[in-house]
Amino acid sequence: MDSFLDTFFNWQIMQEASPILLQGLKATLLLSALVVPLGFLGGVIIAVLATFHAPWVKWPLRVWVDTFRALPPLVLLIFIFAGLPFVGIDVGAWGAVAIGFFLNTGAYYGEILRAGIESVPRGQIEAARSTGLTRGQTMAYVVLPQAVRNVLPDLISNTLEVVKLTSIASVVALPELLFQARQAQSVTYNASPIMAAAIAYFILLWPVVRLLSRLENRQLAGRR
Amino acid sequence: MTNWDRFVDSFFNARVMAQYLPKIIEGFGLTVVLALCIIAAGLALGLLLAVVRAFGIRPLNWLIIFTVDLFRALPPLVIIVLLFFGLPNAGVELSGFAASWLALTLVLMAFAEEIFWAGITSVPRGQWEAARSTGLGFVQTLGYVVLPQALRITIPPLTNRTIAITKGTALASVVAVPDILGAANAGVSFSFNPSPLTLGAIAYLVLFLPVVVLGRWIETRFAWKR
Known part of the structure; x- marks a missing residue:
């Protein structure tokens, strides 16, 4: 038990590692603040394109979305980071993460927003158009605000997943929380820095999980 | 070499592809086995x-x-790393496969x-009461009345979540598992030459697109x- 505590909850090592862990935490927050809006933007583009029912929009879009939903994000990230430099395209760790998340989480946000847009009754769109709003205005002022509200639990849930997913950036040596924790662990031969990182993730994300758990219970129960 | 030739030679190099x-x-086989082990254990434990x-x-x-909140809040890769790189410091060695399986199962x-x-909570209280008043026990009510209805409603979200987590098997490569x-x-x-990565991406699409x-x-x- 003592050796377990000493390995995973060594207070002294945690304290010594805290400066670089804090740097990592900052990078994780910055990374999240970059990729969440980026993925959301990708999602909005996909969801708006999905409202065009022409087959030459619909099918390529579906192939696009399903491809990036089927490809594990880490595979996509490594492909961009380690594959593209072979043809002279080197975007660096931050660039690779940004592109990868735009493609991957964009597809997920897109699916969620599409469901939200479909949940807004057609009559509202017709009413908005007949009052003289253009297609774009109808989308921006009438449809999207309601669509977002209708799928809010799914959007929050996906955002939680995106923040958790930023940990894969450690694989391409981007110095975020998990990467820094691994560095500290390999120097100290002690797992406490990784445990400290896990605790930081938990403190950061637990409130979101609690909120979601409530929203989801209500949503599923409300389907009857 | 033109740009196009260079592209094809890098990402679709027939010789390298044939070799790997x-x-x-x-x-591919390993990824499938790992995924099936995770699905079987994860769903069974979740239901339990x-x-x-x-x-x-x-x-x-x-x-x-x-416990549920904990494993919803922690990134899977953090759990894998903790099990694989952390436990040896305490004298417990887990293989990469075991660490990935355990983490994603949790x-x-x-x-x-x-x-x-x-x-389960979406089944109206009245049904519990009605079932109990006909003489069914608690376990019988749960098994014959509540769960059959509860499971049906959970199929869509459960399918999507299972797919998302199964894709996480790619994380096992971080702890030296020779998966795809x-x-x-x-x-x-x-x-x-990055052609093996192209093959890998195709393999994942073959597995997960369907x-x-x-x-x-x-x-x-x-x-x-509705």
Whole structure:
């Protein structure tokens, strides 16, 4: 038990590692603040394109979305980071993460927003158009605000997943929380820095999980 | 060499692909086995926890809720790294396969419990009372009345979540498991050509595209009519 505590909850090592862990935490927050809006933007583009029912929009879009939903994000990230430099395209760790998340989480946000847009009754769109709003205005002022509200639990849930997913950036040596924790662990031969990182993730994300758990219970129960 | 030739030579190099195809196929098998082990254990444990939670034993329920929250909040890669690189410091060696299996099983367990539990609570109280008043015991009511209805409602969210977590098997490559991505990475560093990564990406699409399409179909098939 003592050796377990000493390995995973060594207070002294945690304290010594805290400066670089804090740097990592900052990078994780910055990374999240970059990729969440980026993925959301990708999602909005996909969801708006999905409202065009022409087959030459619909099918390529579906192939696009399903491809990036089927490809594990880490595979996509490594492909961009380690594959593209072979043809002279080197975007660096931050660039690779940004592109990868735009493609991957964009597809997920897109699916969620599409469901939200479909949940807004057609009559509202017709009413908005007949009052003289253009297609774009109808989308921006009438449809999207309601669509977002209708799928809010799914959007929050996906955002939680995106923040958790930023940990894969450690694989391409981007110095975020998990990467820094691994560095500290390999120097100290002690797992406490990784445990400290896990605790930081938990403190950061637990409130979101609690909120979601409530929203989801209500949503599923409300389907009857 | 034109740009196009260079592109084809890098990403679709027939010689390199032929050389590493067997490794990728082996990795494919490993990914499938790992995924099936995770799905079987994760869903079973999730259902078990949800059923235990239905008994309403307070301290036990707090423990379940905390465990579920914990594994919903932690990134899967953090759990894998903690198990694989952390435990040896305490004298316990886990193979990369075991660490990945355990980590992703715990994550799937947490999400599955939450979904099963939402399904159970979505069955109206009146049905519990009616079933009990006909003389069914608590366990019988749960098994014959509540769970069959609860499970049906949980199929779409559960399918999507299971797919998402199963895709996480690619994380196993980080702890040296020669799954699809692991084999592809090794191929790239040996041949100094990214074609094995192309093969790997194709292998993942072959594996997961049908599953994603199936998930979409299940979502419409089992959708509740509003």
